Amino acid sequence: MERNPVGKLLLFGATGDLARRMLLPSLYGLHADGLLPDGLTITGSARGDLDDDGFRAEAKKALDEFLPADRKDEAALSGFLKRLQFQPVDLSDENTFAPLAEKIGDVSGGLAIFLSTAPSLFEPAVKGLEKVGLAGPTVRIGLEKPLGYDLASSREINDTVAAVFPEERIFRIDHYLGKETVQNILALRFGNSFFEPVWNARGIDNVQITVSETVGLEDRAGYYDGAGALRDMVTNHMLQLVALIAMEPPARFTPTDVRDEKAKVFRSLRQIPPEEVPHCTVTGQYVGGAVKGEIVKGYDEELGRDSTTETFVAIKAHVDNWRWQGVPFYLRTGKRMPVRRSEIAIQFKPVPHSMFAGRGGLLQPNTLVIRLQPEEYIELLVMAKEPGLDRDGVRLREVPLKLSLDAEFAGTRRRIAYERLLLDLIEGDQTLFVRRDEVEAQWIWTDAIRAGWAANGMKPKHYPAGTWGPSAAIALTERDGVTWQDD
Template identity: 45%
Template sequence: MSPTRVTADANPLRDPRDKRLPRIAGPCSMVMFGVTGDLARKKLMPAIYDLANRGLLPPGFSLVGFARRDWADQDFGKIVYESVKEHARTPFREEVWRNLADGVRFVPGSFDDDAAFDLLAETVAELDEQRGTGGNHAFYLSIPPGSFSTVCQQLERSGLSSPQQGAWRRVVIEKPFGHDLESARELNAVVEGVFPADSVFRIDHYLGKETVQNLLAVRFANTMFEPVWNNRYVDHVQITMAEDIGIGGRAGYYDGIGAARDVIQNHLLQLLALTAMEEPVSFDAHNVRLEKEKVLSAVHIPQDLARGTARGQYSAGWQGGDKVLGYLEEDGVGDGSRTETYAAVRLDVDSRRWAGVPFYLRTGKRLGKRVTEIAVVFKKAPHLPFTDTATEELGQNAVVIRVQPDEGVTLRFGAKVPGAQMEVRDVSMDFGYGRSFTESSPEAYERLILDVLLGEPPLFPRHEEVEQSWRILDPIERFWATEGDPPDQYSAGTWGPASADDLMRRDGRQWRLP
């Protein structure tokens, strides 16, 4: 039986006559698989507390942990407490914690343990009676993709995936959504064979960031931007996600995956879609996804992948005053590994709006600083009524959306230097969230978890988007694996390999220095 979709307006805790009131989740619980992992401890549990602290969860909200641990409810409660105290964004309040702790439960077991899932079914039924969760339960799979199939089948076998009339059951899965197009399709078939498509929430935490959502506001709420957001005025677009850290202890996951699969396939292609999409009819889930899918279906890769892509691997160097190891020296990395820690690619969008405008995507570890940004770089003015010396330091206008860490928007344009002579130089006009709003931005997982509980899916990619992303990346990965040269080495603390600079130089452009 298909679950009834509960909209925000159907929420009994929200007055539908006042759209200014905050979105508050109705009666529900969340069952979390993978509670012993870093994501659960550092992001998910603190986000749930922060939502409760902001008054956005119902009084009876409950959190159920599932793991292969010999814990009682109070043992799991202690783990949640420690995670909240260390990582929560909002101040700790004892009364909020006590109410949340009353709804904490734990079920021990492995993913192939029928008895454990039967006990889990009994536990959520008890929560319906004791906490008033109303049969509404979200299952958060913070686990390796290889376990998705087993867990989904257990949820189906135990009846946990099937709600009663008027209630809902939803599943939340973390990336990676497969490792190529074929595996993504297999994964989608497994998950959507148990849960209806509109009950599957694929988490890309970048889409929960305020600045990513602000990109749509900048584009479609301001007449000063949208008229020039096209190939008449835009020269190119650069989308960057740079990290200043190495792989840490993630060699078991990262080696063999690499930067392109880890970041470009999901985060950066989602940012490209939001940057390039047409204005949707409305901002409901269906229409936003429809426009994103159109963009991704129009993306094509370079004919010459040797010239249109670049990849690298960080070597030992200095970063932040410390001597750091190279990738091949990290614990757990195989000898002679060809896994890239830096990837860059030129993509084109075959549409009337973007024909001829290249999109350059790059990501890497151990780069010069931690930054994620979208830079829309405009063409130079067709005529400058100044002497060459007056504008020799003048670059190209740009709109730069800073996703992290300093969330905001920068406009770069030319202005006269004070003085008797006419001299034009680049200046910046800056908007920062922290300076413009008194309320701090919520963590991405706060927004995304709340959207799951409300059943509001615009920020979650459907399987069509995931498959389009793999369609774009798979040929690049095959080329690197079969024909491409090994990754170029670049020193830790720099901005990537020389081949990435060559990629831009061949097009007569250069990377921005964030």
């Protein structure tokens, strides 16, 4: 597609944790590889009284801490720091925007804004930008999700931004979509002919998506306790994975075509009525236990007070359309799990007749495993015959056909997800960003689940840290004769 790079980038929250860990290292990586437009200036902004030199010193400290050793290059670092400047802004004080506009200067060559801030500051931020001429036709804005905590608050935020920026200049960021393996789902599905004939209800028995974390609250207590696992992980990331697995083939790899097909999936998600919510969802909250041999506290202990926020959720979902009718999508995510893993497991239907049954050969249905992290690989589990003369019967065994992306592309540097997303924001490619109708369809679905929890008075079931969640999560699949992919 045609790219339209801007000449200036503005980072709000430029001294925060996301900027230090992800944004500045990502921008440095793009600079070091010669991918940033020549002359692109990067203006950092936050509350406080830093000047240009102070911000450059802070940026250098962050890069020293978070850049891998093999990426550090003094010449590249010096050139990158020269791109940086700083202007203090208090987003709640409209008088601080005029000096910002003066610092940035002429935006006729294009300006990209990255806004990562509390949702309560979105309205004063976009109004302040508009007032000083930093919201015109050459300006695009990137918004870090989550946008709101339900459909109503999401619409309020989107309306606020839409009053100043049209949809084609709004880039809603879900960092999962910047991950290489997530994009590889599209290549796997639409670049290989042998999957398409069975990628439907006739060929697939069920789909499982697991995103498990070993960490607890860390430094996110304030946000997480108000969000919980459903809002934090399912609405924001896991439903995007569902869409990539379930979407119809787009005619072209363009922002409109790809996002049209994803939006259709979200609109096809079967809404779970209140009376079905207890049977189709499980919520949990971790208590004290052991993770990787280390004794850890329970959620309430970490938080310092009692809470009914869920740290685990499992859902049986359905996509009600022609391709997927009757195929359950099992979603599972939680904190303080035994391992850190993001994985999609697609279990195919068994062969219609086994010719080996009379000779003692037992068949397992084929499974396709797409591992997103920590390793990155695609594995197809297929049946093979064990070597031998078979005089006592045929012995069949499941063996993996494994494509390790880490090994296959060992000579290629793996990029941080934000490198791709920041470059796409700078160049104006919306393919990997989330459109408003996608966001609202996601919230409609998850709001119905929360309403069902409230209607049934459901409280999270406790599970020991270091386990796979409440036992009810196992029952959720085993009622259907399905076992979670935990290997």
